[in-house]
Amino acid sequence: MDLKALNPLTLDLSDERFRVSTLAPSGRLIASLRDIGLVQPPVFVEREGKPVLLTGWKRVSACRRLEWATMPAWLLAERDDLKCFRLALFENLAARELTLMEKAEAASRLLRFGETRERLVSEYLPRLGFARHGGTLEILLQAAAMEPRIKAAAAEDIEDLAVLREFVFYTAREQDVLLPSLRPAGRNTQRQILEDLREASRREKASPSEILGSGEIRDVLDSPRLPAAQKIDLLRAALRKRRYPSYSRRREKFENLLKRAGWPRRVGVESSPFFEDDVLSVRFRFRSARELLGLLGEMGRAAERKEFSEALSVGEAGEEDDVSS
Amino acid sequence: MKDPRRAAEIIADSPDPVGEGKKHILLARQKGRFVKPCPCSPGVVGCGYMIIDQVRGCPLDCSYCLLQDYLHGAPVTVFVNLDGLWPELESYARRLAAKRKPRIGTGEFGDSLALDPLTGLSADFVSFFRRQPRLVFELKTKTVEIDGLLGLDPPENVVVSWSLNAPSVADAEEHGAPPVGERLRAAARLQRRGYGLGFHFDPLVDFRGWEEEYEDVVDRLFRSVPAGSVRWISLGALRFPPGVRRTIEMRFPYSPLPAGEFVAGLDGKDRYFRPNRVRLLRTVAGQIRRRGGEGVPLYLCMETPAAWKGSLKKIPGGKASLERSLSSREPES
Numbered sequence: 001m002d003l004k005a006l007n008p009l010t011l012d013l014s015d016e017r018f019r020v021s022t023l024a025p026s027g028r029l030i031a032s033l034r035d036i037g038l039v040q041p042p043v044f045v046e047r048e049g050k051p052v053l054l055t056g057w058k059r060v061s062a063c064r065r066l067e068w069a070t071m072p073a074w075l076l077a078e079r080d081d082l083k084c085f086r087l088a089l090f091e092n093l094a095a096r097e098l099t100l101m102e103k104a105e106a107a108s109r110l111l112r113f114g115e116t117r118e119r120l121v122s123e124y125l126p127r128l129g130f131a132r133h134g135g136t137l138e139i140l141l142q143a144a145a146m147e148p149r150i151k152a153a154a155a156e157d158i159e160d161l162a163v164l165r166e167f168v169f170y171t172a173r174e175q176d177v178l179l180p181s182l183r184p185a186g187r188n189t190q191r192q193i194l195e196d197l198r199e200a201s202r203r204e205k206a207s208p209s210e211i212l213g214s215g216e217i218r219d220v221l222d223s224p225r226l227p228a229a230q231k232i233d234l235l236r237a238a239l240r241k242r243r244y245p246s247y248s249r250r251r252e253k254f255e256n257l258l259k260r261a262g263w264p265r266r267v268g269v270e271s272s273p274f275f276e277d278d279v280l281s282v283r284f285r286f287r288s289a290r291e292l293l294g295l296l297g298e299m300g301r302a303a304e305r306k307e308f309s310e311a312l313s314v315g316e317a318g319e320e321d322d323v324s325s
Numbered sequence: 326m327k328d329p330r331r332a333a334e335i336i337a338d339s340p341d342p343v344g345e346g347k348k349h350i351l352l353a354r355q356k357g358r359f360v361k362p363c364p365c366s367p368g369v370v371g372c373g374y375m376i377i378d379q380v381r382g383c384p385l386d387c388s389y390c391l392l393q394d395y396l397h398g399a400p401v402t403v404f405v406n407l408d409g410l411w412p413e414l415e416s417y418a419r420r421l422a423a424k425r426k427p428r429i430g431t432g433e434f435g436d437s438l439a440l441d442p443l444t445g446l447s448a449d450f451v452s453f454f455r456r457q458p459r460l461v462f463e464l465k466t467k468t469v470e471i472d473g474l475l476g477l478d479p480p481e482n483v484v485v486s487w488s489l490n491a492p493s494v495a496d497a498e499e500h501g502a503p504p505v506g507e508r509l510r511a512a513a514r515l516q517r518r519g520y521g522l523g524f525h526f527d528p529l530v531d532f533r534g535w536e537e538e539y540e541d542v543v544d545r546l547f548r549s550v551p552a553g554s555v556r557w558i559s560l561g562a563l564r565f566p567p568g569v570r571r572t573i574e575m576r577f578p579y580s581p582l583p584a585g586e587f588v589a590g591l592d593g594k595d596r597y598f599r600p601n602r603v604r605l606l607r608t609v610a611g612q613i614r615r616r617g618g619e620g621v622p623l624y625l626c627m628e629t630p631a632a633w634k635g636s637l638k639k640i641p642g643g644k645a646s647l648e649r650s651l652s653s654r655e656p657e658s
Contacts, residue, residue: 202574202584246586246598274588275599277631317603317635 001074003041006051008063008071015052017081018088020098020105022152025062033062041072043091045084051075055088082113093127100143100164101155103128107137108144136161142168150175160187166194174208177221181235184228193236200242211242247274250314257311264298275315332400342398343576347384350440355379355404360417363433366592369627370641373425373648376433377414379404379446383435385467386500388577389528392434394569401435403444411453418457425645426652432465432486439468447473455480461556461652463523467502469511479520484556486523487512489546491538494530498580505542509549516550527561527626529605531585531597540612547617557651558618560609560636561626562602565595591629599632606636622651 042056053060063071078084089106092098110120121132130136143164150172157179158164167175182190201208211217220234241248258269267284286292302308332349339345363374382401421427431437441447447464454462463484487508495505512522524546570583590596610623624647625633630640641647
């Protein structure tokens with residue numbers, strides 16, 4: 001490699017064939033360059049007579065911000081794009097953990113530069129922190145193929161492979177609608193929203209767009225006044241009802257019957273998940289024997305009411321549910 | 326093809342490894358045990374069934390089959406070291422048959438008769454189990470490959486059973502399997518030779534018109550064979566380990582099976598919501614009882630006690646009790 005002096009302000013950086021990161025340089029990097037200088041020069045290769053940046057996008061960007069007219073840069077005499085990209089990738093991996101979208105981009109570039117799917121699965125996925133699984137590779141490649149605008153937004157909002165696996169299932173338009181709702185949510189909630197939407201779509205034989213554009217869900221998404229956290233909760237609840245209509249009806253019936261039976265509100269009652277069996281559990285807190293006896297008395301009175309017996313049998317088969325899909 | 330590694334490469338490179346795997350047969354040696362308990366789920370009522378792991382995979386391609394995920398596109402594998410199988414079965418019979426009359430079969434990881442024209446093993450199994458009257462052996466199939474059995478004198482402890490379904494489900498989802506009517510005709514031929522029969526309505530599928538279609542199949546069943554020849558009928562609603570639904574969507578994108586109100590069961594499998602599932606099971610059980618099967622032992626496969634109670638109005642008094650009622654066709658205690 002030859003060390004050269006290049007002008008970062010006049011460099012043409014439009015050839016981004018080796019770029020996987022869209023992260024901007026941090027304030028710390030800029031301050032470090034200003035104070036100490038560029039300790040590790042970026043690396044370029046020559047293509048069609050012009051320098052193409054291989055590694056050091058943030059450093060070059062920082063030099064531009066500092067309006068440096070000259071910066072040291074390595075010029076690597078390597079014609080093979082795959083070899084160049086591998087060098088850049090491994091240099092990055094040695095320095096930091098790539099984000100999920102950067103890993104997706106890296107997988108896509110490796111394939112584009114001629115790496116085989118088999119080697120991507122067997123050699124690269126473990127280095128990127130994934131198990132050797134063809135399905136994982138496909139998710140990453142689908143993510144890299146998303147529209148640039150969505151990729152940029154997803155880069156900040158989606159950090160979990162399980163969420164990404166659900167997200168790539170949707171069309172660009174649907175992803176556009178979903179991203180603002182996913183943004184403030186934690187990864188488990190993100191995954192749940194995407195999964196419930198997919199399942200509801202499958203069950204109703206309607207596209208996710210149709211589901212997102214209908215009734216209660218559309219009202220929630222379109223509401224300008226709802227705080228983000230409340231929007232997420234309402235969206236989740238609405239999607240759950242669409243995914244599990246029979247269960248939701250039974251759940252509502254269960255809660256109404258308990259209320260009508262006079263069940264004390266301080267005592268939580270939980271059925272087994274999805275009423276899969278007839279076991280119920282209760283949860284409550286008390287500070288004294290008197291308080292305990294009071295609660296037990298309330299529970300006992302409620303348990304004698306017919307609404308309570310009906311609540312216990314909510315999980316059993318009846319005629320009111322439409323069995324057919 | 327003599328090199329299994331070459332077959333493995335072809336399968337792995339295929340856009341449909343599961344489907345490609347079904348086009349290859351691997352002859353191998355079973356290095357583990359042949360005889361194993363049926364892989365039942367936790368929290369469900371078990372029936373004590375034992376399986377013989379001698380064939381893995383199946384040339385049929387039912388869209389709902391759990392083996393799609395379980396075997397990961399492996400070729401259909403036939404374990405040929407039968408010199409290990411018979412002594413293991415004899416040892417098993419000696420250990421357990423004094424205390425129990427267990428049912429044991431070959432149709433768990435594949436179809437018991439699909440490869441019989443190639444292997445002829447059904448005759449070997451019948452011959453072996455003739456000498457083991459304390460074991461009840463089941464050949465479970467969706468095919469009509471019964472030629473290997475027709476010429477034999479059937480022992481009482483050998484049962485041949487068929488998986489049945491609504492005709493529209495069988496036609497659309499059980500790729501490579503003969504229509505239900507042909508399966509019933511094959512069952513009738515074996516019954517006339519003296520074989521005991523079994524039937525498995527599994528998976529029962531929820532779709533528009535299910536009630537009428539299943540009733541029709543039940544009706545045809547009891548017009549094809551006398552109820553007294555039926556040793557047992559099992560019922561099971563459609564269920565999937567997590568992940569299988571995605572596989573079905575990928576391999577059979579037009580199949581409506583993955584749609585439906587599936588919830589996570591206590592065993593982690595995707596199952597129809599319990600009231601819907603119980604209604605399916607209860608209705609078909611009622612059809613069986615009304616159409617001629619009053620005395621036929623009925624049981625549910627891999628179901629919770631709550632589902633048993635809702636659909637058959639009873640919960641077995643334990644695995645041993647259920648096993649006895651099925652093996653000896655005694656009334657359930």
